[in-house]
Amino acid sequence: MPLIDTVTSAMADAMRSHDAPRLSALRMLKAALMNRAVEKKRDLDEAESIQVVTSLVKQRKDAIEQFLAGGRQDLADKERAEIAILEIYLPPAVDPAVLEAAVQGAIAETGATSPKDMGKVMKAVMPRLAGQAVDGKIVSDLVRARLAAG
Numbered sequence: 001m002p003l004i005d006t007v008t009s010a011m012a013d014a015m016r017s018h019d020a021p022r023l024s025a026l027r028m029l030k031a032a033l034m035n036r037a038v039e040k041k042r043d044l045d046e047a048e049s050i051q052v053v054t055s056l057v058k059q060r061k062d063a064i065e066q067f068l069a070g071g072r073q074d075l076a077d078k079e080r081a082e083i084a085i086l087e088i089y090l091p092p093a094v095d096p097a098v099l100e101a102a103v104q105g106a107i108a109e110t111g112a113t114s115p116k117d118m119g120k121v122m123k124a125v126m127p128r129l130a131g132q133a134v135d136g137k138i139v140s141d142l143v144r145a146r147l148a149a150g
Helices: 003-016 020-040 046-069 073-087 096-110 115-128 136-149
Strands: none
Touching (some): 003 046, 020 046, 046 073, 096 136
16 A cells, blocks of 8 residues: 555544644645655655655654754654654664674775765665665764774
8 A cells, every 4th residue: 555545544543533743743744745746746656655754754853953952842842753653654774783784785895995985885885775764874974984994
């Protein structure tokens, strides 16, 4: 079942249970999925749908940092609640051992020896992690650490 259909069904459940915060987050997700489909002029495949959810989670994390810096704990808590709802629609997080193996394999494959080669390594490692929930910043930090130590 396409993600947008799953979200629509979850919205109906949230309406029936009068769960306003969940309904709000699901409406935002459905709107983002529909907007991306309109941009592409076709229905989204599973990977594209996951990418939309991932970008929404990232936006919420960035907003939390801003709200905390501005002393708005209430808004940061609201964003955290939305992240919890959105993460239901993401695949499980990548295992740290799998992430480490992918980075080491990409470094070996590209022959990278210094932080200058970071771009090549990132291009090689990200396709290996496709379809898994992985934060690009975490991958980037790990690649940087391995190349600096290397």
